[in-house]
Amino acid sequence: MGRGEAVNTLIQDLKEGDDFVGFYLIKAMEARQTNSSVPKDYLDLVLSDSSGSISAKYWDASKTDLETFFPMCVVKIQGAAHVYRDQLQVKVLRIRKADENDGVSVTDFIRSAPVAAEELIAVIQRTIESLEHGDIRRIVTFCFDKVKEQLQSAPAAKSFHHAYFGGLAYHMVRMLELGEFLCKQRPFLQRDLVQAGIILHDIAKPAEMISEYGIVQDYSNAGKLIGHISMAAQWVTEAAIKLELDTGSNAVLALQHLILSHHNLGEWGSPVQPQMPEAVALHYIDAMDAKLQMVEDMLQTTADHQEWTPAIRGLENKAMVRLKL
Amino acid sequence: MGRGEAVNTLIQDLKEGDDFVGFYLIKAMEARQTNSSVPKDYLDLVLSDSSGSISAKYWDASKTDLETFFPMCVVKIQGAAHVYRDQLQVKVLRIRKADENDGVSVTDFIRSAPVAAEELIAVIQRTIESLEHGDIRRIVTFCFDKVKEQLQSAPAAKSFHHAYFGGLAYHMVRMLELGEFLCKQRPFLQRDLVQAGIILHDIAKPAEMISEYGIVQDYSNAGKLIGHISMAAQWVTEAAIKLELDTGSNAVLALQHLILSHHNLGEWGSPVQPQMPEAVALHYIDAMDAKLQMVEDMLQTTADHQEWTPAIRGLENKAMVRLKL
Amino acid sequence: MGRGEAVNTLIQDLKEGDDFVGFYLIKAMEARQTNSSVPKDYLDLVLSDSSGSISAKYWDASKTDLETFFPMCVVKIQGAAHVYRDQLQVKVLRIRKADENDGVSVTDFIRSAPVAAEELIAVIQRTIESLEHGDIRRIVTFCFDKVKEQLQSAPAAKSFHHAYFGGLAYHMVRMLELGEFLCKQRPFLQRDLVQAGIILHDIAKPAEMISEYGIVQDYSNAGKLIGHISMAAQWVTEAAIKLELDTGSNAVLALQHLILSHHNLGEWGSPVQPQMPEAVALHYIDAMDAKLQMVEDMLQTTADHQEWTPAIRGLENKAMVRLKL
Amino acid sequence: MGRGEAVNTLIQDLKEGDDFVGFYLIKAMEARQTNSSVPKDYLDLVLSDSSGSISAKYWDASKTDLETFFPMCVVKIQGAAHVYRDQLQVKVLRIRKADENDGVSVTDFIRSAPVAAEELIAVIQRTIESLEHGDIRRIVTFCFDKVKEQLQSAPAAKSFHHAYFGGLAYHMVRMLELGEFLCKQRPFLQRDLVQAGIILHDIAKPAEMISEYGIVQDYSNAGKLIGHISMAAQWVTEAAIKLELDTGSNAVLALQHLILSHHNLGEWGSPVQPQMPEAVALHYIDAMDAKLQMVEDMLQTTADHQEWTPAIRGLENKAMVRLKL
């Protein structure tokens, strides 16, 4: 497996019987032992690239191998594809870590939002600049600046929806589009509050979850003990104090209410229920975007020939069907 | 109270001490007796016109009066406005039923959707004609024709939302606008199904509820024993049979699924949960339109000087606030 | 393993150390691999006959074997019984598929209702013929004819109760017996409605579930997207149209209400709740028969020496005890 | 209003304009005052006889009258029937308490089970005598003897079902009939346990509720603090000790389990859930009899011309319809 080969086989192109070479991301890895009387170590792997993922075994791994490889590292592999229990699987013949000379990076192998993070962030920033109410604009700017860097990659959730690179920014932008439509359809809604609510409602998620390349590893202590909803509400307090605004003003009150109430019910994590028109709107904009994205994400990762997707946890654990009309 | 007077005092213009004359709708009426040792009959009334409604008493009503007047009849009244327990109230001095010569009709006195029923129905009809899938178009047309007449006036609910003249057609049209937006934002949604689902989801409501001028008097027996959801699904079956289509086709299955699942959960009346992308969309389009309309309706009927509306049953029994930013 | 041997060992007669020969149904089968460094294929089987079922392993299965055998096929086996982790298990020494000359069929190996399907269907048919109300009789006949063939084998459920060959017809007949008792005890109940409700309430189950020999393989698309309750209600609509009856008549309304309400609550799948005396009766007749059958089925499949049965999902996940008085 | 008149007008025969005389039970009574500036006392009454009940007013009641009359006392009345707010009502002209010479008693005026208490009790006693298991028979006899006297009149509940004279014994007997049917249909059920369970399940109700002539006035302290379920289970303990039986025997255990589990779920008052076949049967026998009796009682007390009964609390608050087929 020297350097410079042009070949790189995509996972979705593998067929039974293929001998192949390529770069892949180790998305998951477990060191196991065979059950033979003299047990031997082997690696149970999930390999992925931008086209999909596949299960793989690396038999007779050495002690050094166990310490060399780990989840989220990119490797070059020579392997053989075969079918095991109706599923295509890879038997790894040779494996080494990718290095700088290979010219590959983790981001080549991960799932991303369909729009580039820079574009999404630009849309959000233009929206913030267009907010008419000065205090609201300043508070939103303050909170946004806290996470602007992380928004390049942060997902919107661990697994429920938008759980990928740039997912949170993408969620915000789609919600802003829906919010724009609603403000036009129902002029009694105040655009400033709808837009500020959308941008702030999940703004503390990058501080709630520890993620790498859009994949959530764990929740932070503050994420577990405070939660992103209360964290965001406190950022508004912090913004008001630091910007020398009145922490008891109606603008501050309205922004905190929008954040705190957007999960709608106590059992879903909101300590108060929506009591402003824009808070009602925000909850439904969020729900509609999240639920439809769950459907869209699940359809995309379900093979075309399958009539039913797997069950979707966030949708009463129901699967979706593809009906030919 | 002869004919031909020009004067007609609007309810919202009444002030304490006014002596006035005008035509009003009896929105509610109860015959009562005083508690004196020789009890006397009187009428406890709610009068309304397009500007609002007000409580009124007609003391010393005769036996004939008790039989002459009834809810939903239009009357001409000479009265005096006074304050009782902080509320303006009318003491009725003279009262008679309006007749043909008065040139007034019930519809002058009732709450209506903000768009004329004819326009709404035209929008729905154009949408139906634009459906691309022939069987879907024919089935939707069949069902629509069943209620086209009643859609001129039918409300969308007894009290929750859109509970007024033309409310159901208005609900459909607003949902179609939202559906149009969503289909553009998320092209994986099939427009035919989204639009057909919107038009059919509440199509059996005029058969579930007995209403007059947009005010629901009661539920029909079929409404109570079958419910509008199952009724609409059966109309699809009926349409397929009468149009000689395959009752087991995917088109019929999809339309019935959209109808049956649109309340999302069993405890909300849906025997199945959404399992098609368009069914998920339909539920959230319906929820968002209904909830925001509840808010809008309540704000419109709450006096401008009041900071808080009354509690809204369909929104966790929460009131809405008007915050000055 | 030639033909014509008289011997055929019943599963319940197997003891540790037995070498035996017999015909069995493969109720479940999985192709697996050993964990040795050169993994070998083997078959993990569940064998069954009318006396019970037992776990079995067929080591060193060839590639041909993997394609020869499958669930629901009948095989002839030479095996050895041994104890593994406190449980009797079979080591398969030789295996071949049964063929026409063996004179065995799947039905010899499956669990069945304790009464022959023909008898059950005859009871149901006599009951239908005895219905006094002409329209009800005609509608029930129409719906019954749709599934008469399948009732020979259809189970009443995937696993909860009556989950075996002819289980649905058996459920109907036992309910008819209970209904007959109740109509005599409480003459205010209308026998026609009670009997029609019993026959129609689960009539669409054969269309909801795809089953073979009384064992449910899966739910149909219509079963998932519409559900057997709504399907049965639509068959009534279809019957009325095809028989040229009034779809809005009280008879049609009553039958549809009985079907739609028989699960009693929204969270159990009924879009409306019982609002006729016979609908209340139907729900409790159904519940009583299903729950007691679950108990009876579980006791029958629990070995006599065990004081407690396994937990029964449909009964709050409680086990049943056999107390010696 | 002297003695010995033959006339006695039944309530259901009263028509507008009647002047009449008769004996009636005061089922409810409240002393009120008119709102005149010199308020006067009057009596607001509900009169009843075996044919029904009616509202009545006794104007200008004296202070003596207020102390003379009380609920559950029988009175002779001379009155006039008139219509007030669409309802027939009685204006009391003269009133006196009934005395021994009138030859009337409270029981002439109350609602009763349709079978005489003596007959019902005889059926229960014969059933007890037929119990085959000696200890069970002795324990049931012991418990039954505690309430035999009260069973002559005790209702089964305050208002839910069988809420009348002899209602509890009637409930037991109807359940025994249903139990008999089930034991024949499903021979794996042990008749002794089913019958003992039926007789014991509500046996402590007369000690839980303080009733007079089948009308519950209140719950006893023990009824509130212990509840009839735990009380009955303790009676079994007491019986075992007093009869010198083993309190830890399976027979005692089974009887206590039947009693404790018959409400099926913790939130319905059962500290344990059914775990014996007969306990499952008992719960459904009880539920079926109670629910169908609620329906039957409500239909009987709803005027024939009304299509819908009032809502029934014990049936998800649903009303029942009378559909003409």
Next chain:
Amino acid sequence: MGRGEAVNTLIQDLKEGDDFVGFYLIKAMEARQTNSSVPKDYLDLVLSDSSGSISAKYWDASKTDLETFFPMCVVKIQGAAHVYRDQLQVKVLRIRKADENDGVSVTDFIRSAPVAAEELIAVIQRTIESLEHGDIRRIVTFCFDKVKEQLQSAPAAKSFHHAYFGGLAYHMVRMLELGEFLCKQRPFLQRDLVQAGIILHDIAKPAEMISEYGIVQDYSNAGKLIGHISMAAQWVTEAAIKLELDTGSNAVLALQHLILSHHNLGEWGSPVQPQMPEAVALHYIDAMDAKLQMVEDMLQTTADHQEWTPAIRGLENKAMVRLKL
């Protein structure tokens, strides 16, 4: 009713037939009209003093009277006590407002915590001073100073428990006693966190509820839209910023977690659940003190001769019994 009379009759000393004079607080008042054909105004009052409260009527009130008197004002009354429907009631003969010369104040007539507010506040302050962790002590001091003034009178709730003058401070002090016991019994609990949690958990209640003399009139806008739990958590943020402490320190995190989680469940208003030992302790200290106080408050306001108290909403709506052992 001149000045300087010595007499002042306590409400609990009133007996039927008494003519009396005294000062009382108008706790509730409604202007009503008689139902006579010429309706007259009268006042329906609840009078209270420190010994209890009683219903009263002031017949023939003048228009001036309607505007002179209002809830929470102290009046001098000459009245007569009589019994109406089993209850002692006052007929007001003369009434005037108390003025400065009368030497009475509202606080003489209201219900208070059994310990003086000054003492309670002193206990809290000593506890704060004893906190060992400097940042915690400073933050608690900052928050406490915000409400120190209001703690003189603030109740702990509108009606559930400690709903009286000084009730909140009393609740805190009793909880501190219980916390002290627990910290000694279980040394693994950190005293600083338990005590800080107790003092902070309801610290924002005076800002959530608008109260006068310990009687809650209404909730503030911030109280409704943010809630006292989130408000208190934000005060901690504010304190940290203003005191120039690290807002992300574990001390800040711990205090916010204690506040946010103390209602234990989402449906009870806590956005996060207890995840520190002291947070678990805090929830149960709060619950135990609140529930036992509800019981104690209800027993105190229930007349000694009554065996059962009214139902207590916060205790599953159960009443308490006084059993003589």
Next chain:
Amino acid sequence: MGRGEAVNTLIQDLKEGDDFVGFYLIKAMEARQTNSSVPKDYLDLVLSDSSGSISAKYWDASKTDLETFFPMCVVKIQGAAHVYRDQLQVKVLRIRKADENDGVSVTDFIRSAPVAAEELIAVIQRTIESLEHGDIRRIVTFCFDKVKEQLQSAPAAKSFHHAYFGGLAYHMVRMLELGEFLCKQRPFLQRDLVQAGIILHDIAKPAEMISEYGIVQDYSNAGKLIGHISMAAQWVTEAAIKLELDTGSNAVLALQHLILSHHNLGEWGSPVQPQMPEAVALHYIDAMDAKLQMVEDMLQTTADHQEWTPAIRGLENKAMVRLKL
């Protein structure tokens, strides 16, 4: 592995690479087979001593070994410690059962309450002797004597809390301490009832659960069919009869109510809800002690270097954090 060696390595002192010898309790054991084509038996073990527990494998176990060893037996082991999948594990080289000459007993290896059972029982007994009400004292003594022996070892639960040797007595004593505090803080609570309630509330647990050395093996039939709450209430009935006290006295009623209501809600197993002040207190004393003990137990069994404990089932499945302040 001869007798008399001084060495005995504690589990918590084991390090990777150690060869060691020691006595341990087999806390759990499963006989397994390797997946090799000629499968071999091996023992999968959990070894424990007072310092902790560890996973172990005994490869190539003989048929005799499979029958020699079993859970809860003490063994002497020669082993080697190595790391497998990040966890220290033992490879057993030699193993034999401990015998009398080894001078070790099971109790040396089990988890116990931190106070000796004798001391705990002495505290309970002194409390019983101090009860002032004679009947209550006699009844509590009667019930206590039933389980005094078993209280030496009985745990308070299978796994939720106090699930160890002497755990039930420890739970009682800690609750008595808390009860003592509360009775002093709130003198309206009757000490006799609080203390009797604490001692009786779980008194039937040793009869509900079959345990050995504080480890619950299973529930008894009575435990499943009656439950410890109803069993304890029946013991009070039994005590009253055997002691010739009035079974209907308020003392008996109060004790039974305390026991029956202490789980607070029907869904938590209480057939009645608390309706005496002491019953409310008892529920919260029990809850507070159980929940805080869960926390304390979990912290003690979580390695010091781990910031988060595992999730605690009885606390909404939440983990506890150790925050450094």
